[in-house]
Amino acid sequence: MEPRADDVQELHPATLCIHAGWRATPEKKDVVVPVAHAATFLLDDASYRAMLDGRVDEAEIYTRLGNPTLAAVQNKLAALEGAERALLFGSGMAAIHAALLSRVKAGSRVVAQRGLYGSTWDLLENFLRPLGVATEFVELDDPAARKAALAKGCDVVYCESVSNPALAVADLPAIAKDARAAGAITIVDATFATPMLQKPLALGADLVVHSATKYLAGHSDVLGGVVLGARERMQPVYRWLQLAGGCMDPHAAFLLDRGLKTLSLRMQAHVENACELARFLARHPKVERVLFPGLESHPSHGRARTLLAGPGGMVSCVVKGGDAAALACLRKLKLALEASSLGGVETLVSAPFNTSHARLTAEQRAAAGIPPGFLRISAGIEDARDLVHDFEQALAG
Ligand code: PLP
Numbered sequence: 001m002e003p004r005a006d007d008v009q010e011l012h013p014a015t016l017c018i019h020a021g022w023r024a025t026p027e028k029k030d031v032v033v034p035v036a037h038a039a040t041f042l043l044d045d046a047s048y049r050a051m052l053d054g055r056v057d058e059a060e061i062y063t064r065l066g067n068p069t070l071a072a073v074q075n076k077l078a079a080l081e082g083a084e085r086a087l088l089f090g091s092g093m094a095a096i097h098a099a100l101l102s103r104v105k106a107g108s109r110v111v112a113q114r115g116l117y118g119s120t121w122d123l124l125e126n127f128l129r130p131l132g133v134a135t136e137f138v139e140l141d142d143p144a145a146r147k148a149a150l151a152k153g154c155d156v157v158y159c160e161s162v163s164n165p166a167l168a169v170a171d172l173p174a175i176a177k178d179a180r181a182a183g184a185i186t187i188v189d190a191t192f193a194t195p196m197l198q199k200p201l202a203l204g205a206d207l208v209v210h211s212a213t214k215y216l217a218g219h220s221d222v223l224g225g226v227v228l229g230a231r232e233r234m235q236p237v238y239r240w241l242q243l244a245g246g247c248m249d250p251h252a253a254f255l256l257d258r259g260l261k262t263l264s265l266r267m268q269a270h271v272e273n274a275c276e277l278a279r280f281l282a283r284h285p286k287v288e289r290v291l292f293p294g295l296e297s298h299p300s301h302g303r304a305r306t307l308l309a310g311p312g313g314m315v316s317c318v319v320k321g322g323d324a325a326a327l328a329c330l331r332k333l334k335l336a337l338e339a340s341s342l343g344g345v346e347t348l349v350s351a352p353f354n355t356s357h358a359r360l361t362a363e364q365r366a367a368a369g370i371p372p373g374f375l376r377i378s379a380g381i382e383d384a385r386d387l388v389h390d391f392e393q394a395l396a397g
Contacts (some may be wrong), residue, residue: 011286013196021257023078035254037297039063040336057238073257074226077216080195080260081226087241088253092191092211093119094246095225099187099207100124101244102227102236103156106132111179111314113140113159115166115368117189118356121220123160141171147195150182157184157194160222161200162192162308165316165376166369167291169300170308176204185233191215191343196267197308202380208235214343215313217259218266222252257338266345269381270313273347276384277377277391278315286325288373288396292317314342319395323353330375332394334354335386342378347387349377 007372011019022033050059053054057066070088078086087096089095100123104110114137124135140150140159157179159170185206190198194215200208210216212224227237241247278292290297292302294311304311319326330338336347340355352370361367378386
């Protein structure tokens with residue numbers, strides 16, 4: 001029997017990861033969600049009625065408009081996030097684009113956090129600005145700066161709940177409250193935290209986006225994105241999905257569902273390993289600084305304790321000797337892999353100076369909180385002792 005909606009609310013996250021969205025029944029005996037590869041479905045009276053009434057999302061007509069595999073995974077994600085509705089996209093950027101475009105038009109104003117993920121900044125600055133959507137980038141956690149920016153008028157406040165790569169934890173309740181008072185909606189990229197550590201909708205956000213490529217899928221083998229929110233708020237997002245396309249492929253949705261089943265376990269392991277690595281690096285004489293919300297030294301430590309269920313699986317550090325020394329350490333790692341992206345089972349390490357922030361000058365990077373020697377580590381779920389040993393030997397050379 002499929003868990004009823006009211007039961008689902010009472011189930012715990014680890015259970016929802018496995019059982020929400022799809023249940024085998026005597027009529028549908030597949031224990032795992034079947035992949036509906038069909039691009040199109042047989043039409044009947046109900047589908048024609050749905051088309052006439054503008055309810056294409058409620059009928060199985062055509063995969064860009066809706067697909068049973070995607071629907072099952074969307075329902076699982078909605079249950080995990082505490083959202084009324086979720087929509088899957090082909091990548092995190094497609095999801096972010098749809099979330100923003102569901103609300104802004106020429107003449108709209110966005111107030112966004114400084115230091116966003118590079119492609120989101122690029123989208124706002126170099127794609128939407130020429131279309132007439134102006135974005136002001138501010139220190140959103142600074143109440144005075146936030147209020148001053150909102151006072152100039154605002155349609156969307158955009159932020160990441162845990163920032164990349166400084167791992168600052170956003171003051172979401174205060175940001176969402178001020179945004180609402182100014183008549184704006186708050187869109188939160190919750191990729192780093194996942195619903196296992198925080199549910200931004202419960203803290204006042206209006207829409208949540210994730211790059212499902214990262215922790216949600218968890219195995220560095222599928223691209224995806226999701227937007228979540230209240231049913232009414234999601235309707236324009238659905239229109240954007242319907243008209244701009246960018247829906248997720250059903251096979252990718254199956255892989256995402258398989259990843260989601262272990263999300264709860266994986267997040268615990270990511271967090272434990274990140275804590276071990278952060279503690280080790282913080283003691284190491286060749287490491288100048290460690291940025292990890294689980295350490296008391298991190299500026300967001302207090303906020304992480306109150307707003308997150310754990311400090312997350314990302315650790316940033318500054319290696320003494322600048323970018324050359326950081327790169328030398330990176331190249332000596334034997335287990336951890338030199339790659340961009342994050343949230344996979346394997347530990348991935350990259351240096352912002354030659355990846356996400358390569359287009360900035362050294363001064364601009366320093367202003368963005370990325371001094372020379374900066375490394376970003378996505379702690380995988382290997383044995384922590386092997387990871388610590390790997391970093392020990394890489395730093396020793
Ligand atoms: N948001 C964050 C915080 C990210 O780190 C990324 C990718 O690294 C994205 C969004 C974009 O996701 P995708 O690569 O799935 O389009």
